[in-house]
Amino acid sequence: MIRKIRRKKSKLLTWAFLFFVANYILLKTTSKINLKTNKSKIDSKINKETVGEQTFKKLDEGKTNFEVCQLPKLNYGLPLEDLKPMPKCTVERNWGNVDSLDHKWTLDKEIQTRIDSIRCKYRRVERIDDFKVNLGSFNELKDGDIVRDDVFEVECDGKNKSNGNQVKFDNLYVQVVNNNPKDKFNIGKDSSGCFPYNVMLLSYDSVSRVSFVKRLTKTFDFIKNTENFFILTGYNIVGDGTPQALIPLFTGYTEEELPSALKNDPNGKYVDEAYPFIWKELHKKNFTSIYLDDWPQVGAFSYRMRGFKNHAPKHYPKHYQLYMMQRNRRLKKSNDFCNGDTKRHKIMMNLLTSFKQLYRNRQSNLAIMHYVENSHDSNDHLHWLDDDIFEFLNNGFREHLFDDTIIFLNNLAKLTSPFDIHATVRDLTCSKKEIKNDRQRSISLFGKISIYRSCEDIGIAEHFCTCVRDWKSKNINTKEIKEVAEFAVESINSVSSSKRDLCQVLGLKKIISAEKLDLDGKVVYRVSFITYPNNGIYETIVYQGKNEGFEFISDNFSIKSKNDISRIDSYGEQPWCVAKFGSNPGLMLDLRKFCFCYIKKKFNLFCVIFNSC
Template identity: 30%
Template structure:
């Protein structure tokens, strides 16, 4: 028995040793194979590349055909930028519901709070502008402030106590009834050629168009698919920072062209004298409102002296000067039970609630959730979408030009160090939406807008469009010699960054160069394309000729503007002087190649992606297009295999 038992064990151990040796030898062979140099210069497919992206790039080039400025077709989920993005949780505010809220200029005490805590008595302190643009103060307190009372001013702090000694303290925002503003509308008639539309411009600081796609998908989807908005895909900044974005929009001028307003500079004056567009709207009888959070770094107060007087009929700056001192006693991004961004959004809606059918110009620019970190703006997406939906459901957008926008892309994040990040910085989100009836009444304007969505556009154009809202002239072709062109006119295809007042290092237009057909990228791409075409017809080789290259007729490379890659930062505090000592490396180039095959002289065009980091040449099979007529060349297979008609040249018998 013992001999019988030992023998199988020995055999088992011997087999196991042989198996281990075999695995070891196989591992050495695999290691040796991997060490052998291999040609990695081309791949017909790249597992890390979205195959549909090359198609979108080609489509973008076709839609921009004939334009002097061709903007890049960026991938919002490109691997070079996705490392900087993460999903953030929703804001969790206090579970204790705010005791006080505002409804159309009326102070209200929550019934839920009364049911829970009994009778509530509140002391009300109106918050108003102080002695300068940097202070806010309280007016005389009102105690008690009865439920249902009219607001004294737009903003107030409130301290409440219940009958059982529970306490509540917070700051709130709304729109108080202003008799003077209401009467002004009835006294002033709109200009003869005015379109009679309200303007609501709502934006976020530092959000590129690509980042908007990544971080605000619900808002964008509702805006484009339900409201039928139009995005300006070629919108290009004209300078560094928020003032260089908003000043051209609101005044039509650069900071250098306006009177000196920088704190500490000789002759500096408050910015009240600037030609603000809201002054023109106010003269036309419009109610005007301007909201910007982050009062500590206000666009016109951080470097500049700010306003001597309140610039618009309603202005949120006093609210934020007071509210920011209270942030520490609240949960992050909250004021009591309400997210701070909702307070901001609701205030914009309150302007519409208070003034109803009266003409309005409202601009809200929110920065807290996007200025330092684009990821955080995700928390606004759902509420921003619901805000737009609420306006639409209440028919408030039926006489409103709605503008969603940003000033520039991310400036302070690591993403700015990538080639795509630099391009995104120069191409912020900007989009318009018109009421459905507007296209029927002004079809030429909407037609131009759709054309302009692919053209080079700037903040100066937005300013000219505001003037056209107040005094519409025509929808003729714009003059490329003018720096600003109303978007109601067609932007000329020939427009360049120089025409539009954009310095080279801010110009996102692609550089394109004719490339010699002997270039290795061209040769390898064409070889791969012809191999791909021949693979389609290989099963029918007795009928279809094997194609060869006759000649390359055109090869063009599109690449990022070299001035963008050189731009490191602004070398001065005011963003006026560029430091071009940077050496950011581009990630990829794109080529468009046209070639002729023989026999048959078939002409083909393809778009190729050259990944510079990996030296990969990506040829999408779907993007090899036959561009001349094939006539009877594929007659031998066209009935049975119609999909092969562009690729088959029948063998003549």
């Protein structure tokens, strides 16, 4: 329940999520609203409701005969390896910069004390789609000129005052430009009397809760010691990979429930044509939006998928990241994690700040950033973000970019998922909607989430369920466990069998660990093992006996789905023959974690097997 409060028109409401794609979500509430648990009488009965052919249990906190999800106790005492210092940017100082609000180009005064006769030119970089850019013609750029292109390239030359030598500077710039400014305050209640909040979603790829606490110490201390930050310790992923983390959050559905947007599918559509992204609906409600990501070569919606065509967020500088990657490769720039004199992750945060400044008091807005570079391959560079995330949050609140506060009071230690975040965003933006065949897996964090909620209720496979179970360790040398592991390897081979001309048959090399569980009368195994010849490390959940509806079934064992088989080491270049999406028409499966390609002539066998190419 949300209690109405009086608010000044000069203030906006912002709900900010800072989350890390793993099992961790932080909430910062920014409006003085008290969210109270509904005090109506709790019905102690179990109500069964039907949605189509689906039935689900509606549980409440009055029940005592249902299992409560016990969350794991994590070990934060593990020592970190030596933290590498952040490298300095190769470019000591940009020759000029563009103002984030008035878009005026200004030559740097300190540079002008060293460089004489500076002449600059610039050209526009235009997005064609998520894979191609168009470069405009160069035009003269003078000190004080206004540049209203969101992405542009600058080249300058001049004379070094100390020795008279010619010197050059070049850089790629990105900014948030509102080419359809709204001069009047344009925020208010909708026709139903609902007041829309702003929403900000910040995510960093492949970061666990322990890694966040240990590596982002300043940020965590700020969160821990700042009023109205809350941690969803029961947040649970619903699948393996970044799209499986983001698609439910942005759409309320899983990838499998939506039309195909795959490059390899001849009938695949662009993601904005296939997916009901929430910003499409918010745009109709007069919201503006921004979506920032990096590493276009592994983009969540452009690696396996066809990317966006027309209905992307209003501000979507994908072409900045795309052209920067192409440009750095062409100019053979060393990877200092910078663009010009600024770290690339800092540039993304600056864009978010500019976006919030530009639309403050003007227009309701949705801001999304998913950042990959510092944590995707490993978390060794994650700590480099700490100072800048802290500064972004601290300055944002101090400068009233996130004015007004919501106090969130319940659901903190209950089982939640990306579906619930989607429902919460809808709740906050006055866009509530029933999701077809939802089975109440999407519950707003302002609603009532039962302590008896289970992974099964949400649709989370046992393989990804964070609830602590009574797993019993088993001897890995028994015939029983060997048969379980061999069935798992057979299942992996059955996935890659459609491309046997490309993918080698794998065998069981070693069993690492095995556990057994009695789950509602079913015997379940969790097994980790190594395969050969790829030295791949896998983990999966295997059910005893035949189970109808499962993807892999033998006389003795079953595995629900290929999605329940995880490869937990880096596969590197091993699946090179199936990793170039779009080059294998009709190959609908993502075989990267299952396929060990026949060796390329240019690759050394040792380096492919041990991922050292």
